[in-house]
Amino acid sequence: MNKKKNIVITGATGGVGSMMAKGLSKDFHSICLGRNKEKLEALVKDIQTEGGTASYETADMSKAEEVAEAGDRIVSSVGAIHAWINNVGVNNHNAIGPTWELEPENWWTEVALNLNTAFIGTRTAINVMKQQSKGYIINLGGGGVQDPKPYGSAYGAAKSGVVKFSETVNIELEKEGLAIKVFAFNPGFIRNERTEVLVESKVGRKYMPYLEETMKHGAMSKIEDTNNLIKTLISGKADALAGKYFQADDKNIEEAIENSDVFISERRNVLRVRNIETRKRL
Numbered sequence: 001m002n003k004k005k006n007i008v009i010t011g012a013t014g015g016v017g018s019m020m021a022k023g024l025s026k027d028f029h030s031i032c033l034g035r036n037k038e039k040l041e042a043l044v045k046d047i048q049t050e051g052g053t054a055s056y057e058t059a060d061m062s063k064a065e066e067v068a069e070a071g072d073r074i075v076s077s078v079g080a081i082h083a084w085i086n087n088v089g090v091n092n093h094n095a096i097g098p099t100w101e102l103e104p105e106n107w108w109t110e111v112a113l114n115l116n117t118a119f120i121g122t123r124t125a126i127n128v129m130k131q132q133s134k135g136y137i138i139n140l141g142g143g144g145v146q147d148p149k150p151y152g153s154a155y156g157a158a159k160s161g162v163v164k165f166s167e168t169v170n171i172e173l174e175k176e177g178l179a180i181k182v183f184a185f186n187p188g189f190i191r192n193e194r195t196e197v198l199v200e201s202k203v204g205r206k207y208m209p210y211l212e213e214t215m216k217h218g219a220m221s222k223i224e225d226t227n228n229l230i231k232t233l234i235s236g237k238a239d240a241l242a243g244k245y246f247q248a249d250d251k252n253i254e255e256a257i258e259n260s261d262v263f264i265s266e267r268r269n270v271l272r273v274r275n276i277e278t279r280k281r282l
């Protein structure tokens, strides 16, 4: 058994997931969860060559039983899971465009792959972490949460769902007296194979031209900001802010921790309709 704390990263076979697995692997043991064994083996080898520690498990994140079994295997091999990051998310080209022109099946597949995978991962993580003294679950949000994402209604609806889901589960855990904290965050716009293909695609250029503009001339987000945010969220310093949503490249987590009273009383970093009063239930 290694002495580092263990972090599970879902969808680690590419993009942001593999970047997080690499970036966190010096301070933590990265457990790369994915459905492609060859890619996972190559990633773990890369991490080890660069001086980090990592291992992998396979599961399709849309299949609850497979994920629960992977959770059990992880616990048997490494002992405990300190943090679980639900990174799986997709932005399929067939779910981009005017909502009324999209095929219902494509729209729903997009929602499920972004929202249901976060539920399935969270469910397994909680069932594992209940046996431990503490744990952290972090869900990936994205565009369409802070502001609407026109022509990406499935992705935006799913990511907004992920954020509300995270806040809700965090309250349930508090009510049950379980020392598991749930956060959500947006990594920002990060260059990888998927985002490069999207900006140059027909639908990307037609419906989200600002993405190409940003990739060519704007400021892209950095994976270091994501990894620094994750490290702070799972350090225990931000526990009072659990349930909230952060934007990695805002780099305001330390400020939020210092002013957590204000963040909580003003209900900052949560999804709310602010001009409708919430009815208190007895």
Ligand SMILES: NC(=O)c1ccc[n+]([C@@H]2O[C@H](COP(=O)([O-])OP(=O)(O)OC[C@H]3O[C@@H](n4cnc5c(N)ncnc54)[C@H](OP(=O)(O)O)[C@@H]3O)[C@@H](O)[C@H]2O)c1
Residues within 6 Å of the ligand: 010, 011, 012, 013, 014, 015, 016, 017, 033, 034, 035, 036, 039, 059, 060, 061, 062, 086, 087, 088, 089, 090, 113, 140, 141, 142, 143, 186, 187, 188, 189, 190, 191, 192, 193, 194, 195
């Ligand atoms: N990149 C950005 O700019 C950006 C911005 C905001 C939010 N995000 C969020 O960050 C996360 C990662 O995005 P990304 O850009 O890195 O996407 P990506 O490059 O497409 O990577 C997605 C990963 O999810 C995996 N995956 C998809 N369905 C899966 C399933 N059913 N079971 C297991 N693994 C599955 C893919 O694995 P395979 O190799 O098996 O296909 C891949 O490793 C997503 O939640 C995304 O919404 C990204």
